Amino acid sequence: MGNPTARTGAPWRVGLLFSKTGITSVIEQTQLQASILAIEEINAAGGINGRELRAIHYDPGSSTAGFAQHAKRLMIDDGVTTIFGCYTSSSRKAVLPVVERLNGLLWYPTLYEGFEYSPNIIYTGAAPNQNSVALSQYLLKTYGNRFFLIGSDYIYPRESNRVIGELVRMAGGAVVGERYVGLRAQRRDFLPLMRECGQLRPSVIFSTVVGEATTHLYQAYADAGFDPRIMPIASLTTTEAEIGAMGPDVGCGHITAAPYFEAVDSDVNRAFVGRYKKRFGSDQTTNMCVEAAYFQVHIFARALAMTNSIETDCLRPMVLGSAFEAPQGQITINPMCGHTDLWTRLGRANGDGKFDIFWQSRVPVGADPYLVGYGAQVA
Amino acid sequence: MIREQPGRESGGRGRQEAALAALDIVVMTPRSAEGEMLIRELQRTRASVRHCWPAPETYPVEADVIVSELVPGLAHRLPWVPGQAKAALVVVLPAGAPALDQLHNIAADALLPRPLAPGVVPAIVLHAHIRFAYEQRLRARIDKLDETLRGMRTIERAKAILVETRSIGQDDAYNFIRRQAMDRRVTINAVAAAIIDSHELLG
Numbered sequence: 001m002g003n004p005t006a007r008t009g010a011p012w013r014v015g016l017l018f019s020k021t022g023i024t025s026v027i028e029q030t031q032l033q034a035s036i037l038a039i040e041e042i043n044a045a046g047g048i049n050g051r052e053l054r055a056i057h058y059d060p061g062s063s064t065a066g067f068a069q070h071a072k073r074l075m076i077d078d079g080v081t082t083i084f085g086c087y088t089s090s091s092r093k094a095v096l097p098v099v100e101r102l103n104g105l106l107w108y109p110t111l112y113e114g115f116e117y118s119p120n121i122i123y124t125g126a127a128p129n130q131n132s133v134a135l136s137q138y139l140l141k142t143y144g145n146r147f148f149l150i151g152s153d154y155i156y157p158r159e160s161n162r163v164i165g166e167l168v169r170m171a172g173g174a175v176v177g178e179r180y181v182g183l184r185a186q187r188r189d190f191l192p193l194m195r196e197c198g199q200l201r202p203s204v205i206f207s208t209v210v211g212e213a214t215t216h217l218y219q220a221y222a223d224a225g226f227d228p229r230i231m232p233i234a235s236l237t238t239t240e241a242e243i244g245a246m247g248p249d250v251g252c253g254h255i256t257a258a259p260y261f262e263a264v265d266s267d268v269n270r271a272f273v274g275r276y277k278k279r280f281g282s283d284q285t286t287n288m289c290v291e292a293a294y295f296q297v298h299i300f301a302r303a304l305a306m307t308n309s310i311e312t313d314c315l316r317p318m319v320l321g322s323a324f325e326a327p328q329g330q331i332t333i334n335p336m337c338g339h340t341d342l343w344t345r346l347g348r349a350n351g352d353g354k355f356d357i358f359w360q361s362r363v364p365v366g367a368d369p370y371l372v373g374y375g376a377q378v379a
Numbered sequence: 380m381i382r383e384q385p386g387r388e389s390g391g392r393g394r395q396e397a398a399l400a401a402l403d404i405v406v407m408t409p410r411s412a413e414g415e416m417l418i419r420e421l422q423r424t425r426a427s428v429r430h431c432w433p434a435p436e437t438y439p440v441e442a443d444v445i446v447s448e449l450v451p452g453l454a455h456r457l458p459w460v461p462g463q464a465k466a467a468l469v470v471v472l473p474a475g476a477p478a479l480d481q482l483h484n485i486a487a488d489a490l491l492p493r494p495l496a497p498g499v500v501p502a503i504v505l506h507a508h509i510r511f512a513y514e515q516r517l518r519a520r521i522d523k524l525d526e527t528l529r530g531m532r533t534i535e536r537a538k539a540i541l542v543e544t545r546s547i548g549q550d551d552a553y554n555f556i557r558r559q560a561m562d563r564r565v566t567i568n569a570v571a572a573a574i575i576d577s578h579e580l581l582g
Contacts, residue, residue: 069460076454076461094460097461101462115529166532166536174579175579
C-alpha cells in the first residue's frame with residue numbers, strides 16, 4: 001500500500017481490536033480506554049507531524065474468529081496497517097497470520113506465555129521471565145514449595161504453567177495439582193478444586209484464571225475459609241480490574257506479579273493515573289494491561305513522527321530499540337526480539353482494591369521470550 | 380530394474396504434467412471466448428475443472444487452485460483470512476492497470492494478465508500451486524519449530540534426570556529417550572515429559 005495521505009494532512013488511521021462484549025471484556029475495555037486516552041493526548045498535542053491520529057475500533061466480542069475477521073476487515077476494507085489489540089493468546093494467534101501475510105504491525109499489550117516471535121508483532125506485555133521467575137522465587141522462599149496450579153483452559157495458562165512447573169521443579173519443589181476450568185467457569189466449578197486444596201494443603205494456589213471466572217475463584221477461596229497469609233492465591237493475570245470486579249474484600253491479601261500496578265510511586269505514573277481517572281471516572285483503576293496499551297500508542301506515535309510513514313517496513317525498524325518513560329518506569333523495545341524490556345514487581349492486594357508493591361526489580365528486566373537465560377538443569 | 384524416467388528431454392508426460400492432472404481447480408470467469416479458452420486449456424491438462432459464474436458471494440473451500448476474475452470484493456469472497464489460505468489463488472487481471480491495493484489485500488499466488496496468451500494458463504496455475512504448497516510447508520515447519528523449541532527444555536531436563544539417576548553421559552541419556560520413543564511409537568517430547576513426571580512422583 002502506498003502512502004497517498006503523506007502530503008495531504010489527512011489523518012493517520014490505525015485499528016483497535018479490544019472486546020466490549022464477551023468473557024474477557026472487563027479487562028479488554030480497560031485496554032481500549034487506555035488506547036483512546038493515548039490517542040487523545042497525541043491529538044491534543046497537535047497530532048503526528050501535524051496530522052490527526054484516528055482510530056477505527058471493532059468489537060470482536062471476545063471470540064477468536066471475531067478477532068481474525070475484524071483484523072481482515074481493518075487491513076482490507078479500512079486500509080489500516082497498524083493494529084493495537086488482543087488480550088488472550090488465542091486472539092493474538094488468530095490475528096498473527098493476517099498481519100504476517102499482509103505485512104501489518106500488531107501491538108500486543110498483554111502478558112503472554114512467550115515462545116513466539118513474529119516480525120509483525122510488537123509485544124509490550126510481560127514474557128514469563130519478567131513475571132513468573134521472580135514470583136515463583138518469592139513464593140518458594142516465603143510460603144513453601146508445593147504449588148497447586150489453576151488456570152483457564154486455553155493456550156496461555158497451559159503454557160505459562162509449563163514454565164512455572166519447570167521453575168518450581170528446578171528449585172526442588174513440586175506441582176501437587178494442575179487443574180483447568182472453562183473460560184465460562186462458575187463458582188460451582190471451583191468448589192471441587194477448593195476441596196482438593198483443603199486436603200492437599202499446598203503452599204500456594206497459583207492462578208492463571210482469566211476473565212469473569214477470576215471472581216468465582218477468589219470467591220470460592222473465601223467461602224472455603226482459607227487464609228491468604230498462609231496459602232495465598234498468586235497470580236499473573238489478576239489485576240486491579242479483576243479485584244475491582246470481585247470486590248476488594250474478596251481479593252485482599254492475594255499476590256500478583258506484574259510490570260505495573262496503579263500504586264507505582266512516580267510522578268509520571270501519578271500524572272497518568274490522574275488523567276485516566278479524569279477521563280473515564282474516578283472509580284476506574286489502571287492496571288498492567290492499561291499501562292501497556294497506553295505506552296505502546298505513544299511509542300508508535302514517536303516512531304511515526306520520525307518515519308512519517310506508517311508502512312510496517314519503515315515503522316518497525318524505528319520502533320525497535322526505542323525507549324520511553326512509561327508510567328512503570330523507563331522501558332525499551334528490545335531490538336533482538338520485538339518484546340519489551342519491562343520492570344518486574346510483586347504486589348499484594350489491599351483493602352482498597354489496589355496492590356501494595358512489596359518488591360520490584362532494581363532495573364528493567366530484559367525480555368527473554370524463549371527463556372534462553374534460564375537453564376533447564378536439575379536443581 | 381530399469382524404469383523409464385519422466386525426464387525433461389523425453390518430451391513425454393513428466394512429473395509436473397502429472398501434478399497438474401491431479402489438481403482440483405475451480406474457475407470463476409465468464410464464458411466469453413477468452414473464458415472458454417482458459418477453461419479448455421485447463422481441461423486439457425486432465426485436471427478436474429469446475430466452472431462457476433457469476434462468482435459466488437463465498438468461494439468454495441474444497442479446491443487446490445482457485446482461478447478467479449478480479450471481481451469486486453474478492454478478498455471477502457475467499458473463505459479464509461489472509462495468511463490462512465486453504466487453496467492457491469490465481470487472479471485473472473482485467474485489461475489495463477489493476478488497483479494495486481486490492482491485489483495486495485487479495486494475496487494471490489499468481490496473476491494471469493489479459494489478453495491471455497495461448498498456452499500459458501496451465502504453467503501459471505501450476506506455478507501458483509507450487510508456490511502455495513511451498514508456503515504451506517514453510518508454515519508447517521515454523522509450527523514444528525515452535526513446538527520443538529518448547530520441547531527442547533523438556534528433553535534437556537529429562538536428560539539431566541537420567542544423567543544424575545543412572546550415571547550415564549548426555550549422549551547416552553538422549554539415545555535412551557529416543558529409543559524409548561521409537562519403541563513406544565510416541566514423540567521424544569512425550570517420553571521426556573513422562574520421565575520428568577515419574578521422577579517427581581518418586582521424589
